[in-house]
Amino acid sequence: MSATTAERVDAPGADRPAPTDRRRRPSRRWRSAVNLRGLVFAIGLVLLLELLTATVVTSVYVPRPSEIGSALLSELQRGDLMSGIGITLGAYLQGLAIAAVAGVVLGAALGASELAYQTFRILIEFLRPLPSVALIPFSILLLGVGTTTTVAMIVFASFWPILFNTYYGVRAVNPVAIESARIFGLNRRQVFFRVQIPSAAVNIAAGIRVSSAIALILVITVEILTRSGGLGYYIVRMQVAIRTEDMYAGIFVVGVIGYVVALAVAGLERRIIFWNSDIREGGDR
Amino acid sequence: MTTSLEPTQVEDRVPARTILDVSELRKRYAPDRPLVCDGLTFQVREGEFVAIIGPSGCGKSTLLRMMSGILKPTSGTVSLHGRTITKPPPEMALVFQDYTRSLYPWLTVERNVRFPLARDKSLSKAEKAERVARALDNVGLTGFESYHPGALSGGMQQRVSIARALAFQPQILLLDEPFASVDALTKEGLEDTLLDVRDRMQDAGNTMLMVTHDIDEAIYLADRIVVLSKPPCWVAEELVIDLPKPRNQIETRSHPEFLRIRAHIHDVMGLTDQRRGAGDSRTTH
Incomplete structure (x- = not known):
């Protein structure tokens, strides 16, 4: 990465030369895939369902x-x-x-x-x-x-x-x-x-x-x-x-x-x- | 130092032979649409840098498309070395105003510049690589070969498209408002790059033709200016620019001659309507 940063400075008219580096993208995707808030919500929903089926809803069709x-x-x-x-x-x-x-x-x-x-x-x-x-x-x-x-x-x-x-x-x-x-x-x-x-x-x-x-x-x-x-x-x-x-x-x-x-x-x-x-x-x- | 204001004087000043001959060019996109170009006639001589200026929407781009063989004129001809152009000639390259669309975003800078050489079987791989490297060097983009256009600034992208045209090694380089989509500072840098390119092209006996609506830019770069009228366009005036070379942004632009020519062109562009005369049959359709 340091090499590309050096090039940016010397570049003529380089106002936004983010290098086309495909390695950067997976990290961004990783961040959005591991959506912590969403994960916590999903786990919470499953726990709620567990609680409901253990107490109120006791049908054989809803395990x-x-x-x-x-x-x-x-x-x-x-x-x-x-x-x-x-x-x-x-x-x-x-x-x-x-x-x-x-x-x-x-x-x-x-x-x-x-x-x-x-x-x-x-x-x-x-x-x-x-x-x-x-x-x-x-x-x-x-x-x-x-x-x-x-x-x-x-x-x-x-x-x-x-x-x-x-x-x-x-x-x-x-x-x-x-x-x-x-x-x-x-x-x-x-x-x-x-x-x-x-x-x-x-x-x-x-x-x-x-x-x-x-x-x-x-x-x-x-x-x-x-x-x-x-x-x-x-x-x-x-x-x-x-x-x-x-x-x-x-x-x-x-x-x-x-x-x-x-x-x-x-x-x-x-x-x-x-x-x-x-x-x-x-x-x- | 004087500037020729009469087309007749132009003939004596530039003795080189005619390379491009535009004769009585007319264009109408459809029978029910208005005339875009109305009887354009002018010549371009070998080794010249000609700027074509005219008000916005006067048909400059239409003219350039007809000159490069991608658009058929309704009547009249464009000839290159005396042969009428019917399809894009191999001696010609064009730099578009719209670099974001004319470059290919899926190709790296290096492969974009190599793109026009791909079909040329007479060149070896090493020769192509050498041409690409030289073209990129000419526009100051060495080191950016592996970038994709989307990662570059607008000015740099336009440099890539100039480099692509240079790699093609055209006898005639056409430029369609090459700086219209970049900011003022980037434009100055690009103009000076183009001055270098011009010197190199002219040393090799090659010709450049630029279409622009920017009077200052035209005077700064060109040897000769063709002024077009308001639409439908025709040649209002031809001027030889005799400003000293090498030119630079500060001295050239404050040269008394520069200011005089600029005032004159303003005058011509403002007056073209009245000079035309209301009784001219060509304007009434």
């Missing part, structure tokens, strides 16, 4: 947090919950990855070609508002019950935000950025890949952030509806067996997955599109 905790620990030792986590995460990551690749490639293609956009526009406008769960019966007929249907549903639902964000990102690149490249003799193809696509990275990341949440909703929904295994199926099974502590343990795991995914996506965003000041503050969802 005490401590019971859920011990259920979670014992369930994690056994195979059921663990294999559920594996199946759910596997389908989730596959679906999101396919949607991301397809959404970026097709969104970029639509952004590159007005002809392609006009050709597909009506089809897209029809398919996009279609709730993906409405397609589950059709998907079961076509693909059968299992991971394939789950993945297909995730792809269908999380594809759209990525497609549209990529398309608008490629389209909305500032004309000066494009003209700069054209002045230096880059042809349309080079401008597209060297300027438009990197510029659209900000939008692409936003699309993937939105889709990462949608995909989680979809994977659990499809698992619950099709009883095809995974955490969704685990939760229904525990409900049917009136093993409420275990059911809540399953729901808790889903929550943890959602939280970790959101943190991971935000972290990746900060690393990959570090130049975008909007995301530096974090927590903008």
Whole structure:
């Protein structure tokens, strides 16, 4: 750090040259992740719940947090919950990855070609508002019950935000950025890949952030509806067996997955599109 | 020391051959939009520093875009070495006013400056690195190679975009209001950087053309000034600036000749409307 400080002083017109040092960012993120006030509040809420379930609320359907905790620990030792986590995460990551690749490639293609956009526009406008769960019966007929249907549903639902964000990102690149490249003799193809696509990275990341949440909703929904295994199926099974502590343990795991995914996506965003000041503050969802 | 006020005298004073020939240039963005440029004609000679000044919104940037081949004129031509420009010529580079958009935030300073060389296969890696280093040295940014533009001040970012144009080693360097977006003190520093750049460019027989709305800046830097009228713009007057070189901020700006030229240009820019004559058919549409 001392070297960069020395450069600042000698710099011509250096009124605010904070060095682009990516190592500084994780510390800031760390500070916001370990939000002490929030943590104390959450722990307090759990303790309150513990107190309430131990005294006033004594329903078998509302177990005490401590019971859920011990259920979670014992369930994690056994195979059921663990294999559920594996199946759910596997389908989730596959679906999101396919949607991301397809959404970026097709969104970029639509952004590159007005002809392609006009050709597909009506089809897209029809398919996009279609709730993906409405397609589950059709998907079961076509693909059968299992991971394939789950993945297909995730792809269908999380594809759209990525497609549209990529398309608008490629389209909305500032004309000066494009003209700069054209002045230096880059042809349309080079401008597209060297300027438009990197510029659209900000939008692409936003699309993937939105889709990462949608995909989680979809994977659990499809698992619950099709009883095809995974955490969704685990939760229904525990409900049917009136093993409420275990059911809540399953729901808790889903929550943890959602939280970790959101943190991971935000972290990746900060690393990959570090130049975008909007995301530096974090927590903008 | 005298200043030529008549275009005819300009011819005798600068014997070098014409490199850029702007002839009867007209631009209208759409049939129902007003005329932006109305019959612009002037020449730029090899090795000259020409400043084009005109009131805000008079079509200066439009003119520069047409000269650099990224915008098609409605009628008239711009020729470089006698050939009509239809696309950005490889002999030309442009520095935009809007450095925040013309630089690429995801690339480091070094890679931004190397950007125009990327497609040039005739240069070895070492030659490119050498050119980038020299360009950064010319604008006083050695040591900032690994920074990202977002970490630099406005003045430094504009230096980066000047360095990028220099690395391209153009025969003609076009500058579009290069100091319009920086504060007054930063501007003085940049102007002197540009004086150094000008000397280096002119030693190599290269030409510079700057568009500005700042009369003082134009007189301080230029060998010749083309004064444009209010929109739709046409050439109101051409002036040779015979101030002694090397120029500096204190002496040059307080030189009696400097003050005289400034008063004259103020006069011309204020008078252009009446000189035009109300009966001119070109203004009525």
